[in-house]
Amino acid sequence: MGVVARGRWPLMAALALGLLLPLVLDQYKLYVLSLTLVYVILAIGLNLTLGYAGQISLCHAAFMAFGSYAVAILGQHGVPFEAGLVVGVVLAFGWGLVLGFPALQVKHHYLAMVTLGFNIIVFLVLRNWESLTGGSFGISSVARPAWGPFSFKSDRAFYYYILAWAAIVVASAYWILHSRWGRAFRAIRENEMRAEVVGVSLRNYKLMAFAIGAAYAGTGGALFAPLLGYIDPGAFTLDRSIQFLMMVVLGGLGRFEGPLIGALVVTVLPEVLRGSEGLYLIIYALSVILMMLFMPKGLVGLWDLVWRFSKSATSPSTSSASPR
Amino acid sequence: MGDFVQLTIAGVSIGAIYAMAAIGFVLLWQTSNTINFAQGEFVVLPAFAMVLFFVILRFPFVAAMLATVIVSTLLLGVGVKELLVTRLLKMGVLPLVIATIGLSLLIRYSLQQFWTPLALPFPAIFSREPIRLGTVIVSLEEIGNILFAAVVIGALQLFITRTKLGRAMQAVAQNRALASVLGINVGRLVTITFVLNAALTALAAILIAPVYLVKYDIGVSLGLKAFYAAIIGGFNQIRGALLGGLLVGVVETLSAAYISSHFRDAFALVILIAVLLLKPEGIWGVKEEWA
Numbered sequence: 001m002g003v004v005a006r007g008r009w010p011l012m013a014a015l016a017l018g019l020l021l022p023l024v025l026d027q028y029k030l031y032v033l034s035l036t037l038v039y040v041i042l043a044i045g046l047n048l049t050l051g052y053a054g055q056i057s058l059c060h061a062a063f064m065a066f067g068s069y070a071v072a073i074l075g076q077h078g079v080p081f082e083a084g085l086v087v088g089v090v091l092a093f094g095w096g097l098v099l100g101f102p103a104l105q106v107k108h109h110y111l112a113m114v115t116l117g118f119n120i121i122v123f124l125v126l127r128n129w130e131s132l133t134g135g136s137f138g139i140s141s142v143a144r145p146a147w148g149p150f151s152f153k154s155d156r157a158f159y160y161y162i163l164a165w166a167a168i169v170v171a172s173a174y175w176i177l178h179s180r181w182g183r184a185f186r187a188i189r190e191n192e193m194r195a196e197v198v199g200v201s202l203r204n205y206k207l208m209a210f211a212i213g214a215a216y217a218g219t220g221g222a223l224f225a226p227l228l229g230y231i232d233p234g235a236f237t238l239d240r241s242i243q244f245l246m247m248v249v250l251g252g253l254g255r256f257e258g259p260l261i262g263a264l265v266v267t268v269l270p271e272v273l274r275g276s277e278g279l280y281l282i283i284y285a286l287s288v289i290l291m292m293l294f295m296p297k298g299l300v301g302l303w304d305l306v307w308r309f310s311k312s313a314t315s316p317s318t319s320s321a322s323p324r
Numbered sequence: 325m326g327d328f329v330q331l332t333i334a335g336v337s338i339g340a341i342y343a344m345a346a347i348g349f350v351l352l353w354q355t356s357n358t359i360n361f362a363q364g365e366f367v368v369l370p371a372f373a374m375v376l377f378f379v380i381l382r383f384p385f386v387a388a389m390l391a392t393v394i395v396s397t398l399l400l401g402v403g404v405k406e407l408l409v410t411r412l413l414k415m416g417v418l419p420l421v422i423a424t425i426g427l428s429l430l431i432r433y434s435l436q437q438f439w440t441p442l443a444l445p446f447p448a449i450f451s452r453e454p455i456r457l458g459t460v461i462v463s464l465e466e467i468g469n470i471l472f473a474a475v476v477i478g479a480l481q482l483f484i485t486r487t488k489l490g491r492a493m494q495a496v497a498q499n500r501a502l503a504s505v506l507g508i509n510v511g512r513l514v515t516i517t518f519v520l521n522a523a524l525t526a527l528a529a530i531l532i533a534p535v536y537l538v539k540y541d542i543g544v545s546l547g548l549k550a551f552y553a554a555i556i557g558g559f560n561q562i563r564g565a566l567l568g569g570l571l572v573g574v575v576e577t578l579s580a581a582y583i584s585s586h587f588r589d590a591f592a593l594v595i596l597i598a599v600l601l602l603k604p605e606g607i608w609g610v611k612e613e614w615a
Contacts (some may be wrong), residue, residue: 112421278436
């Protein structure tokens with residue numbers, strides 16, 4: 001149980017930091033932090049699909065697009081933000097099922113290809129279905145949510161709105177992973193055949209891991225649109241999907257804190273290296289390769305080392321290996 | 325009708341180039357279970373090398389071609405195998421997938437950053453002079469590409485079926501553990517496969533350079549075409565990748581001409597999805613065991 005306790009206090013610290021930081025940040029940094037939270041939501045979804053259930057998805061940005069375009073298009077017709085969000089999440093979840101159903105019957109590489117292809121199709125449709133999506137110009141002035149007289153229009157208010165959703169997502173993911181489902185997901189990742197033999201219905205669980213990941217992407221997408229205020233197809237390319245993949249990998253595949261750290265690094269690093277975007281991408285690519293070679297457990301793996309070291313310094317007792 | 329034949333020939337010509345990349349892709353998968361997400365960049369890097377040797381350093385054409393193939397086989401063949409694949413192969417499919425995605429980004433953005441973000445023109449290898457055959461007009465370039473690709477693929481096929489090394493490769497593809505027990509040095513064969521793949525992509529690069537312009541990001545779409553071709557035709561068969569490459573080339577050319585060029589990339593995808601739904605092992609593929 002030490003693992004759970006250990007998993008909990010950094011989360012609490014992160015939440016406290018998330019609540020207090022906006023009070024001291026300027027507008028631009030607040031925006032970066034808001035974006036990080038949106039990416040945390042998306043990365044948690046992908047970590048569920050890829051990190052825990054081992055199903056590779058290269059169309060996370062496409063699922064995200066369902067959320068973004070749902071709130072943007074419905075918002076133009078005066079539909080409240082939350083209703084748009086639900087529509088986007090349902091769409092993403094539904095497409096997750098549709099896509100997962102044939103693809104999950106076959107092996108890894110097919111799922112990679114199908115999802116990769118799906119992202120390209122969604123991008124092409126967004127760009128060419130002008131009457132609905134505004135084509136390559138996209139949709140501008142996406143409204144932020146408002147509850148009667150109370151609106152989340154200001155950057156700070158909307159930040160707390162996103163933070164609330166991020167907390168809901170983190171909590172729900174925590175709940176899923178500690179339920180029967182989470183254990184089934186991990187069983188599938190470790191050994192599909194063995195999982196099936198002990199009675200895990202492979203197809204259903206894989207399908208759900210895939211579709212739930214997609215639903216989280218829809219949630220993140222719905223928050224992304226009003227944060228930026230405008231959306232265009234360029235925000236939902238294959239490159240963006242790969243970016244999410246990198247977040248999860250850099251953070252630590254199949255580790256609960258992984259997506260939080262990964263999203264933070266991937267969002268903040270380019271801001272630090274601003275002005276040399278090409279160089280940033282090169283560093284980024286190199287670090288992914290080096291990570292795979294030397295640190296396949298991601299940045300969380302580093303954290304583990306520090307933790308174990310500090311623990312062994314205080315008590316010589318052996319710390320149990322963490323069940324992933 | 326003349327139009328149709330003409331467009332089909334143009335499609336076969338571009339499809340033959342896709343097929344070369346797709347065949348390399350399939351070879352890597354067969355012998356080393358590597359899904360090479362950098363296959364597009366494996367074409368782009370030699371294309372830049374060709375610009376360096378042929379356009380900038382003004383090597384004679386054949387010398388530039390040889391130099392390009394050598395650079396490609398050393399860097400993308402031996403180099404990638406020794407530095408990345410040897411270590412990651414033991415860890416399953418996924419780490420290697422992610423590493424090749426990283427590699428594709430690394431090659432793409434290094435070329436953009438350290439060479440040029442602009443498209444580099446490349447002189448035509450074959451004359452673009454139109455040739456009239458009845459109502460059909462074709463260019464020497466199209467015919468040249470098709471013949472060149474046919475010779476390369478034919479030679480590869482001979483190598484695989486007629487030589488001892490080639491047959492050892494087939495054995496590794498069918499059952500790695502058993503091949504190893506039979507005394508085949510699997511690691512060395514994986515290296516040879518990577519070298520073969522790098523040579524194939526280098527040759528494809530030389531053909532594609534005059535058709536597309538040489539730009540750091542053309543690998544994205546090239547890599548995709550190679551994937552599509554491999555899946556449509558059959559992921560575990562060379563003839564499948566050949567068929568898939570030609571099909572992708574022809575379909576995209578015809579659909580761009582007759583339906584809409586906006587969705588040019590989408591039609592190959594439609595076939596892809598149909599194939600995945602109806603015959604997931606590919607049109608000409610063989611069912612693989614569940615892994």
